[in-house]
Amino acid sequence: MSPTPSRTPGDDSQTTAEGVDAFATFSKAAVDAAAKDSALLARLSSDQGAPWMAVESAIRDRLPADLADRDTLARSLVPRLLDEVFGTGRWRRERRPKRDDPSREVTWVIATGPRTFRSMTR
Secondary structure (H helix, E strand, O other): OOOOOOOOOOOOOOOOOOOOOHHHHHHHHHHHHHOOOHHHHHHHHOOOOEEHHHHHHHHHOOOOOOOOOHHHHHHHHHHHHHHHHHOOOOEEEEEEEEOOEEEEEEEEEEEOOOOOHHHHOO
């Protein structure tokens, strides 16, 4: 079983006994796994796009359940996932009215270009 660091995102001071930054390892694994989620990628590639929270959830669900500040880390990894899959500058955010409360807005993500070669070879 891998040691789970109990620190917050951005704190680069903690490593495992083997000298490996477990936090970076968990982050990379979660982004890589979410980048293989064909249903999520199809939604992002569609004209409609996907809610930011759907992307965040896809990443969070692939992080260890006992990881401290898992939600914050997942939120911070959304741009990394989108950049890796579609390329930097090839996706955009859009604010839309919330379906169950049009007085509030929700952030959606829409790909503006095809997936990159790197993401298709995963």
